[in-house]
Amino acid sequence: MQKVYVLDSSVLLHDPRAIFQFQDNEVIIPFVVLEEIESKKRQQDNVGRAAREAIRNLDCLRNSGQLSQGVPLPGGGIIRIELNHYSKEILPLKSDMGLADNRILAVSLSLAHEEERSVILVTKDIAMRVKADALGILTEDYYNDKVAMTQIKDEVLTVSLEDQQVDQLYRNNFIYWQEPLPANGCIKTVLSDHCVLPLVASPEGNKLINCLGQGRASWDIRPKNMEQSWALEMLHNPEIKLVNLMGPAGTGKTLLALASGLEQTVHAEKYVRLLCARPIIPFGKDIGFLPGEKEQKVRPYMQPIYDNLEFLLRPKRDKERERNGESIVESAIDLLIKKKQLEIEVLTYIRGRSIPNQFLIIDEAQNLTAHEVKTIITRAGEGTKIVLCGDTDQIDHPYLDRESNGLAYIASRLKGQPFYGQVRLIHGERSDLATRAASLL
Structure with a gap:
């Protein structure tokens, strides 16, 4: 009726x-x-x-x-x-x-x-x-844009390997797999010595790739758990053009993305620039207009990115220069910005841009609508990799929830595509206090 x-x-x-x-x-x-x-x-x-x-x-x-x-x-x-x-x-x-x-x-x-x-x-x-x-x-409620997120346990596939396959995996870092696998899916196997080996399915779904565990490092940052191993493998795989990192506070989403971006931009020179952005949505009551130029206005909103960059770019060389009596004019962050290897931008100005050959990180992506996420992804030019970081349980947007935000929308629409990879991080690694507070408060 x-x-x-x-x-x-x-x-x-x-x-x-x-x-x-x-x-x-x-x-x-x-x-x-x-x-x-x-x-x-x-x-x-x-x-x-x-x-x-x-x-x-x-x-x-x-x-x-x-x-x-x-x-x-x-x-x-x-x-x-x-x-x-x-x-x-x-x-x-x-x-x-x-x-x-x-x-x-x-x-x-x-x-x-x-x-x-x-x-x-x-x-x-x-x-x-x-x-x-x-x-x-x-x-x-308006349900048309809501999507159902799958359970975390349903996103990880467990496989059994023979000793011969394990040897081949350690030797070549991959093995061919006869049964079809989810493209870029998270795979784990338990070895005979009860060690858990993190693997990632290839984009074609016909190979198991070894994540190298603790051997994989980006900018001196090594994975502390299986989910972080999956994340780093996807971040370093050039065939995966869009990576979606989801998880609660302190699981290492932004830090891993920045470490991988710096490694591939500054050291490996695979990308011409590391571009970081996040939506301008304040937590709690806004303090109103801020004085200064654009960089000064957006600095409070971008401070979480600066915090992680300062941790990664710890000034070891600056301390040596201080001991030698040299004056320090620029910080490591300012130097990268001056060399145009790093850019920190607000999403307000991204419409209409074409972004080729860059490593693009969108932090707090759970505060974006499906339309905004689509607008951002369609800015990607040839050779660009996009990383979305966010937690669907920490949404500050007044009209979004954990089933209607851009992060969940991307997860439901692009899962299984050969250019897309997704990891749900669950273990807090920031500190014991942060981990316990996230679970108990």
């Missing part, structure tokens, strides 16, 4: 094409939602972009008829702009009808009383869903 879906402004600002995602059902947009979207259209951010696109989509539908009377949608449904379909008496006493949320709730409740069909309010606003439930209105 056909249903009636009332869309909140948060849904259209989250996905401007949401009106096309309800199949053959009727989509109702209260007039106050148009007013809210119109107030956002001049913003120079993703909210403003979504508002402008949503308005353009509605304007195109206007050619098929009057929106207040109902216009057919490509999927067989109908979209209608509801002008003033509510009564003030329908909400509890002293409800402020000047609030947009209350007017949307009133429209939904009036329609629910009049319609024989099910009337469902769709909103990304949790508080609004609670208020709607209290009023007896059926309500849902």
Whole structure:
């Protein structure tokens, strides 16, 4: 049976094409939602972009008829702009009808009383869903962009090897495998001496590659666990153009990515530049505008990257120069930036760029939408490798959750592709305090 879906402004600002995602059902947009979207259209951010696109989509539908009377949608449904379909008496006493949320709730409740069909309010606003439930209105989150993450144990394949195969693996660092393997999948095997050997499937899925365990090092950083061995192997494999590192705080995502990037950019010279970026979304209450040039403004947001770089570029040579009485003018980070081997950028300026032959690290990628992640990945030019780092349980974006963020979207859409590798890091290595706090608090 056909249903009636009332869309909140948060849904259209989250996905401007949401009106096309309800199949053959009727989509109702209260007039106050148009007013809210119109107030956002001049913003120079993703909210403003979504508002402008949503308005353009509605304007195109206007050619098929009057929106207040109902216009057919490509999927067989109908979209209608509801002008003033509510009564003030329908909400509890002293409800402020000047609030947009209350007017949307009133429209939904009036329609629910009049319609024989099910009337469902769709909103990304949790508080609004609670208020709607209290009023007896059926309500849902917007599920179209949600993806189901697989269990960590299901992402690791365990294989058994004969002694002869183990010898060949240590000799050649790979062996051919008869059964099909997931492209760039994480593989482990337990040897006869109970040691666990981390392996990675080849992009073609026909070979097992030895991760070299503690022998694999990047910029003097060696893996401390099996997951970090998988991560370093994928970071160093030139055939894997996109690596997704997911895990809680302190598991080494950003440090491993930076170490591998410095190794391949500065030492091996496989890439012309190490480019680091992260979304500008503050944790907690923002402190407002910051003074200075662009580099000074973004420095507080990029400080986690600088912290890891300072750890990796510990000034051993500077100490020797100090002992010799030489003056130190530039730090190691400033020197790499001056030589254009390192660039720390904000994602605000990445649209329209073409980035060839670079090692691109996107930190805190869980705060990106699916559209933003797609925009970033499509900036990659010839010879560029992209590394996404993030934790789907630490999301600061107001309209994203662990099932609708860009990191989870990439994991669900690209898993199994020969150019894509994914590792879920689980063991905290920052410190015993950080590990215990992450699990207990």
